Amino acid sequence: MVKLRDVCHEIxxxxxxxxxxxxxxxxxxxxSFTRYHTDPALSADSxxxxxxxxxxxxxxIPVDDLSMIKISYPRTFPQGGMVERDMHSGQQxxxxxxxxxxx
Amino acid sequence: MxxxxxxxxxxxxxxxxxVPCGSLGAGVRESEIAYxxxxxxxxxxxDAGSTDSGAAYLALGKSKNSRGAVKRDLEILMRAQAEHGxxxxxxxSGQAGGDLNLQWTREIVEEVAAELGxxxxxxLIHCEQDKATIKRLNAAGRIQPLPPLxxxxxxxxxxxxxxxxxxGVEHFIAALDGGAxxxxxxxxxxxxxxxxxxxWKGAPWGPAWHAGKTGECGVQxxxxxxxxxxxxxxxxxxGFEVAPLSDDNRCSVHSVSxxxxxxxxxxxxxxxxxxxxxxxxxxxxxxxxxxxxxSGSGWEPGPYSMKLEGASAGQYQTMMLVGIRNPEVLxxxxxxxxxxxxxLYERTRKSFPAEALGEFHISLRMYGWNGIDGKPVPPDxxxxxxxxxxxxxxxxxxxxxxxxxxxxxxYFFHYPNVMNKEIPSYGFMLSPADVxxxxxxxxxxxxxxxxxxxxxxxxxxxxxxxxxxxxxxxxAVHG
Numbered sequence: 415m416v417k418l419r420d421v422c423h424e425i426x427x428x429x430x431x432x433x434x435x436x437x438x439x440x441x442x443x444x445x446s447f448t449r450y451h452t453d454p455a456l457s458a459d460s461x462x463x464x465x466x467x468x469x470x471x472x473x474x475i476p477v478d479d480l481s482m483i484k485i486s487y488p489r490t491f492p493q494g495g496m497v498e499r500d501m502h503s504g505q506q507x508x509x510x511x512x513x514x515x516x517x
Numbered sequence: 518m519x520x521x522x523x524x525x526x527x528x529x530x531x532x533x534x535x536v537p538c539g540s541l542g543a544g545v546r547e548s549e550i551a552y553x554x555x556x557x558x559x560x561x562x563x564d565a566g567s568t569d570s571g572a573a574y575l576a577l578g579k580s581k582n583s584r585g586a587v588k589r590d591l592e593i594l595m596r597a598q599a600e601h602g603x604x605x606x607x608x609x610s611g612q613a614g615g616d617l618n619l620q621w622t623r624e625i626v627e628e629v630a631a632e633l634g635x636x637x638x639x640x641l642i643h644c645e646q647d648k649a650t651i652k653r654l655n656a657a658g659r660i661q662p663l664p665p666l667x668x669x670x671x672x673x674x675x676x677x678x679x680x681x682x683x684x685g686v687e688h689f690i691a692a693l694d695g696g697a698x699x700x701x702x703x704x705x706x707x708x709x710x711x712x713x714x715x716x717w718k719g720a721p722w723g724p725a726w727h728a729g730k731t732g733e734c735g736v737q738x739x740x741x742x743x744x745x746x747x748x749x750x751x752x753x754x755x756g757f758e759v760a761p762l763s764d765d766n767r768c769s770v771h772s773v774s775x776x777x778x779x780x781x782x783x784x785x786x787x788x789x790x791x792x793x794x795x796x797x798x799x800x801x802x803x804x805x806x807x808x809x810x811x812s813g814s815g816w817e818p819g820p821y822s823m824k825l826e827g828a829s830a831g832q833y834q835t836m837m838l839v840g841i842r843n844p845e846v847l848x849x850x851x852x853x854x855x856x857x858x859x860x861l862y863e864r865t866r867k868s869f870p871a872e873a874l875g876e877f878h879i880s881l882r883m884y885g886w887n888g889i890d891g892k893p894v895p896p897d898x899x900x901x902x903x904x905x906x907x908x909x910x911x912x913x914x915x916x917x918x919x920x921x922x923x924x925x926x927x928y929f930f931h932y933p934n935v936m937n938k939e940i941p942s943y944g945f946m947l948s949p950a951d952v953x954x955x956x957x958x959x960x961x962x963x964x965x966x967x968x969x970x971x972x973x974x975x976x977x978x979x980x981x982x983x984x985x986x987x988x989x990x991x992x993a994v995h996g
Contacts, residue, residue: 430782432568432960433665438778471665473782480775486782488665492959494571496831496911497880497891501571505889 418455419511421446427507432493435465435503436486437510447481453515456483464509466490532715533558534728534750535762537594539735541565541607542582545590546746549762550597553749560714561594561605563747564707564733565622566612569780572828572958575704576678578617584625591629598698599635606689606700606710613828614704615679616645622701627982636983640697642688643976644704644823646680650974651825651966659967660825666963673961677827680962685790685823687971689713695979704826706789707733715752726794727814728757730787731776738776739766756812758804767807774801790971792818821971827962832876834954835918837908837929840944845934847900850886851893853934857881860932861908861925868924869917877921878911906943915953922951 418425423442430436439456441447454460458472467487475484493501500506535558537545542565550561566574570581580587598605611618619641630637651674654660660669674680681704690713692700702710712729716722728750731738735747738759745763759768777784777796787794795815804810846853861879882888885904908929910921930950931940968974 428780429569430780431963432572433663433963434782436778436780436782468665475783475785477778477784480771480778482778484778484782484784492961493568494573494957495959496834496878496957498957499882499889499891502569509890 415514416517417511418450418513418515421450421515425507425510427503427505429489429493429501429503430486433488434486435489435506436484437507438482438484439510440480440482444481447476447478447483450515451476451483455513455515456485460513461485461487464513465506528719528721528754530715530718530720531751531753532560532718532720534711534714534732534752535561535747536711536732536735536750537561537563537747537762538590539563539733539737539746540567540582541590542580542587543590543735544586544746545593546762547593549745549747550593552764553747553762554597554601556749558603558749559718560603561597562608562711562714563606563735564608564705564710566609566614566618567707568613568826568960572960574618575613575615575681575826575960576828576830576958578611578613578615578621578679580612580618580621582612584621587622588625588629591625592633595626595629595633595635595637595699598637599633604693604698604700604714606702606714608684608689608702608705608707608710610701610703613679614644614681614702616643616703617679619643619701619703623980626699626701627980630982636981637698638696638983639980640692640695640700641978641980642684642692642700642702643978644682644684644688644702644974646682646825646974648674648677648680651680654966660964661967663824663963663965669962669964674827676829677961678830680825680827682823682825682966682974683790684975685709685971686713686716687791688975688977690717691972692977693717695977697979706824708787708789708794711750720752721754722792722816722818723794723814724755724757724811725752726787726789726816727796727799727811728752728759730794731757731759731773731811734776734779736761736763736766737779738773739768740772741766756810756814758808758810760808764807768809770801770803770809773809773811774799790823791821792816821968822965823968823971823974825962825964825966826960829959829961831957831959832911832913833915833918833956835910835915835922836952836954837922837926837950838946839906839929840903840946841906842903843934843941843943847902847904849934850883850900850904854881854883856934857928857932860928864925864928865921869920874917875913877913877917879921879925880909882907882909909954911957915955919951919953926950
């Protein structure tokens, strides 16, 4: 098994408006992109488990030219509410670093 | 104003849009403005805010950037405007684009004009909505939710402090038609602010909108966003070019194409007022060392719609912070958190009659442990050397949130992990220990309103400083 962080040169998260979180997962090249971007560990179901997201709402868009995949899900509570802990969702990517991919 | 994109062969272009910064007040550089003017800029365009930093700025009508910073940037831009006779277009004025935000920006512009001795004609594009209008449109079935929100309830409309509809290119074009030297837009799509001038000059809509999206954050689409502040967009008949305004920086195919990912869930198709920008077939080419050329950007015209934003104010919060290095706490953080939180709730309920307390909430956030997500930490994780523990009380008034913090203060400060041991003292950073935070704010609308006329929800006000009394020059224009 390899970890996602081992086959990517950048993994980042950001708010996409007040209601969505978006992840940009840049693989370290076309070979890794082709091999791993459809891995079940990066599926909508996996995001549902990792982030409490509604799997049916998870959007996945591969960008071949950039060897990256964009994955987004609606925040479980809107930005800036009573229990906000990450206004820009900038630290939400961290649990992805150790996600294991089939080798 | 909803005509189809004109034929590209009617376009005399190229049109050069000087984007001085990612957001007005972020720090415009005089050298970059001089460079952009020398390169032949036709217009200066920038947004002045976004929803990124939360709903407070719309709810309160305040800017995140300081008045001094916005004034400094406007001084540089307005001097260039006056000397070279090119317009300035600002979108999402005052951070959130409500009427209060717009008025705040207008006053700075008028102050700068007086100091510079200039007399520009200013267009103020108002897009703040009254609740009755939104309720009427909602009742008529013209407001649809965007995921993840559901249908709009009138109760939600009533809860909003301010509601705005995001402007498209049509509104800025009307202000350009009106002869404005400086256009201050209310809430606008970032893209429309930069796309409007080339479209006004007849540019094809696909390249104009895509250029606008690319330049929305200024130098962010370059290889090194720390070098410089702005970019130049050159919109042509068959595409557009983008280059940074600082000659020690460059744009690359990767930096430009990757910017389409920023703050979007779909990097290929972006819904805008009146259509969709489609960059699925866009091709990026390195034109020279610093410049990227983009072709193949498409625009699909559609029914006219505007996106609504509404911000509500919630309850009031008060916080306290302590640092903890106590090894007994650090070896048992989860249990300590749970016991202390229960004790704080109990203490609060004993300190106030239930009817005085109303709905209240207390949270403890263990920074250094799970402060960001609050979720259980894997059991094999070693304890940190210290944690910062934040207490947040939420209640109906600031006085009550403060009072809850005061009542909880001794427990928060002294609560031991093992009962009956000597009372510890955790490390308070501040005295007074409690910090009133004011209200929290939330966006409540993520909806689209369908419109037959792009100007149904928009009002343009002109202030011509050349004609003396500004107040006498108010004039409403309908597109």
